[in-house]
Amino acid sequence: MHIGFQALAALSTGIYFCELTWCKPAAASMPALRGARPWRLVRALAGSRTWLAGALVIGAGAAVQAAALHGLSLFQARPMFLAGLMVLLVLAVPVLRERLTPREWACAALLAAATALFAHAAPTGRGASAGAAASPPAPVVVAIALHLPTPR
Numbered sequence: 001m002h003i004g005f006q007a008l009a010a011l012s013t014g015i016y017f018c019e020l021t022w023c024k025p026a027a028a029s030m031p032a033l034r035g036a037r038p039w040r041l042v043r044a045l046a047g048s049r050t051w052l053a054g055a056l057v058i059g060a061g062a063a064v065q066a067a068a069l070h071g072l073s074l075f076q077a078r079p080m081f082l083a084g085l086m087v088l089l090v091l092a093v094p095v096l097r098e099r100l101t102p103r104e105w106a107c108a109a110l111l112a113a114a115t116a117l118f119a120h121a122a123p124t125g126r127g128a129s130a131g132a133a134a135s136p137p138a139p140v141v142v143a144i145a146l147h148l149p150t151p152r
Contacts, residue, residue: 002071002072004071005067005068005070005071005072005077006068006072006076006077006080007080008064008065008067008068008071009065009068009069009072009077009080009081009084010080010081010083010084011064011068011084012061012062012064012065012068012081012084013061013065013080013081013082013083013084013085013087014084014087015057015060015061015064016058016061016084017084017085017087017088017091018057018087018091019054019057019058019061020088020091021088021091021092021095021096022050022053022054022057023050023051023054024096025096026048026050026051026054030044030048031044065081068080078118079115079116079118079119082111082114082115082118083115085108085111086108086112089108
């Protein structure tokens with residue numbers, strides 16, 4: 001794996017969470033919007049410099065993510081995308097003044113451990129399918145699908 005593409009993958013998620021931190025206070029100061037009036041929503045968002053800047057930042061993050069995926073398989077990039085969640089923790093606590101419960105901190109630690117395990121399991125070559133498990137037989141998939149409860 002190329003370290004530059006890994007950095008781009010982590011950077012793309014970091015850009016997204018920086019945008020989230022940027023737009024959350026703006027969302028709190030907006031008037032109540034309803035889904036039944038989509039044009040009012042469009043006018044409110046298009047008239048806000050904060051939301052327009054946020055859209056540009058999201059576009060930049062998508063471009064960086066596309067560049068990362070050009071050099072990495074999704075299986076190789078996913079741990080870097082997950083590592084970007086640490087940027088959210090760094091921003092949420094001091095900047096947004098979010099208070100995380102011990103359970104949320106434990107979940108963040110579990111996510112960090114899972115990310116490390118996922119990164120360790122990633123194949124080293126460009127072909128990510130080398131490390132992927134074989135698909136289950138079709139009868140097994142159908143049997144499981146027929147026994148799953150359906151939402152009512």
